[in-house]
Structure formats: structure tokens, C-alpha cells
Amino acid sequence: MSELKMEKKHFLSGDEAVAYAVKLCKPDVIAAYPITPQTVIVEKISEFVAAKEMDCQYLHVESEHSAMAASMGASLMGSRTFTATSSQGLLYMCEMLHYVSGSRFPIVMVNANRTVAAPWNIYGDHRDSLSQRDSGWIQIYVENAQEALDATIQAYKIAENSCVSLPVMVNLDGFVLTHTYELVDIPNQEMVDEFLPSFTTTNKLDFNNPKSLCFSASPEWQTEFRYQQYEAMEAAKKIINKADEEFGKIFGRYYGGMIEEYRCADADYALVAMGSVAGTTRLVVDKLREEGKKVGLVKLRSYRPFPKEYFQKLGRRVKAVGVIDRDISFGYEGAVYSDVKGALFHPGAQVKTINFIAGLSGRDITKEYLTEMYQKLEAIDKGQNIAEVQFTGLRWT
16 A cells, blocks of 8 residues: 555544544634534544644634534635534524525535434434425435544535535434544545645635625526526535545545445345444344345435435335434424435336334434334235334334
8 A cells, every 4th residue: 555545543433533534624714613412523623723733713603603604704705614513503503504505605514413402302313404404505424433534525525516516514423423432544634635625716705806695686586596506406416426436546435425225236125224323224134134035225325415316216126115214204204204205106116115213312223123124114015004104112102
């Protein structure tokens, strides 16, 4: 292995892995506001700044809303920016999320997934980020600390692509990823510099090239601006896949771009999962395969943009699909399930589906629960009457 390809292994939490990724990406401005379980990210970055290991402007702001406002102001001046948040903090900055995406500022933010109130707690599910589905942010979900580091680096490559120019939210599960430790490969700076060039943009304030940014648009033009956002999000599909492919060539780690399949080539039954539960599901798939069951895992990395083309094809390949949602859209079903089901069902598709609501507010999704999910997929395929929406591990029925 050449000098350029050398990496260093460290025993890190997911939060710390993100902080090292940010350091390697050389942002100009960090807007920091602590909230559990994200706090360690901005604390670790502050240590890098204090030790002069990072050359950037570190802003300790008074709220999450201010964190995104400051990030937007910095990006408006042409600076590479970073911030992080979680749960109620993400909801508090909701107004600014739309300002940022509509103004086409390629900010990268890490969200430590945590349930939202009330009742509140500090443990993880996806209700915070999924509530911002329509804010115009690219959303990527990671399985472990290594992917958290790698996805943060990839996020800048995606966001800053001139065909995209959209903000990216990298999501990692609260506590089960943010605060647990594992061996993580930290690339050297030369490797990241090879992958991620310096940030340049024309979408900024410039006295030599005056323009209006973040302006009002009348009804005559509002639709055209929304169409441009739509086109950019569609373009991001190819850019996400391309960025992952380029990343793999340099770092030796590939994540499948928008989707990562596990043992799905001949599967009759597949579970769709986002985040850390994908790791446990792999173990269950291996065990059931040993028993002769044709099961597989579809790990959904990119929730927005959504890979509908993939699921349209999946609907022709498998007999039944289950979707694990760590959220619930009250009055209907899980948000991820709605999107997956909408793509699966098209002319010619005979696939059956179940929505598994699991892992809310940090409740464990055990191997036993996952095994039961595959059993229910087989049962519904064989004609048994099973409710479409299943609350996994419910204390009463």
C-alpha cells in the first residue's frame, strides 16, 4: 500500500468519527450548539480548533435556529460550512432548513437521530429527520461509525457538485451509534484532499458580480424555482452513486451509493432498513439462510432523493417486502413504508408488503423481532391474513 493509501485505526464513537471527518474536510465555518446526543461532535471539533489542528471560524451560537442561520450566512459568502443537531434542535431550525435548500447553499449537517417530544427522551428513532422529508435536504442514513465518517466526507462531494448545490443531512442513530465505540479507519489528509477539492461557488455575494440571494419570488416564478430544486434532487441520484464509487476507488470502502443489497439476488423475502438496524439484520439473514430461507436485506442509504427506480425493479424480483420504520405518520403508516410501497406497486408487480413500526424512542430491535418479521413476510405470501401495519414488540395486543 502506498503512502497515500495509509490510514490509521482509532477506537472512536460515532460522534467522534464525524468530528474527525469534519476536520479532514477543512470547513471554513463551524456553527455549534450542543444538544444530546450530538454534543460530542461539536465538543471534539472545539478541541481541534483550540489545539490549532483546524483553521476555521468556530461560532458558539445561542440556539439551533441561530446555528443554521449562521451556517447560511457563511455559505452565502462562499464558505464551506458544517453544523450538527438532533431532535428538538432540528425542529427548532426547521424554518432555516427551507431557506438554505431554496437558496441552494451546500451546507453539510449531521443529525444525531433522537425521538421528539412528547413524551420525550434522549434515545434514538427517525421521527426527527423524517419530519423534514420535504425541506429540500438530501438525507443519508448510516449503519456504523465508519460509515458516519465516510458519509460525512462524501456529503461535501455531493452537496458542492454544481449539478446539485443542495444541503446534505447525514443521519446517525442516537446513542447506539453516537456513543458506542468501534475501530474506525481515519484517512490521512492527502487521501481526503485527493477526493474532495477546495470549495468554489458562484452562488455567493460578490461585489464584482452583484446578484440577489434569498429573495422573494412572485407566483409567476415560484414554480420554476421549485422545478429547479426538483431537477437538482433528481441529478443528485447519479452524483450520490458516483461519489460513492470514487470514494471506494481511493479509500477501498463502497456503500452501494443510494442502496446497498445484502443477499438479495435470489431472495423471496426482503426487509428494507435504514441506519444501525441494518447490521443486526445482516446477522439474521445469515442465520435464516443457513436454515434454507431465501431472505435478504435492502439497506436504504439515501432517503432523499428516493431511489424509486430500484424499488420498481425489486417489486418484480421478490414475493414480499417488509419495511422497518423507526417512525409513524399518525393516521396512516410509516413514512419510509409509504415511499417504498408507492414505488413497488406498479403494473405487473405482485409483491406483498408489511410495515413494521419498531425501535421507537430507542427500544431495541432484536434478532428475535427481525426473525419474526421474516416469518410474517413468508406467512403473508402464503395467504395468511396479517395486518399491514405491525407495531413490533408491543406490550399489549
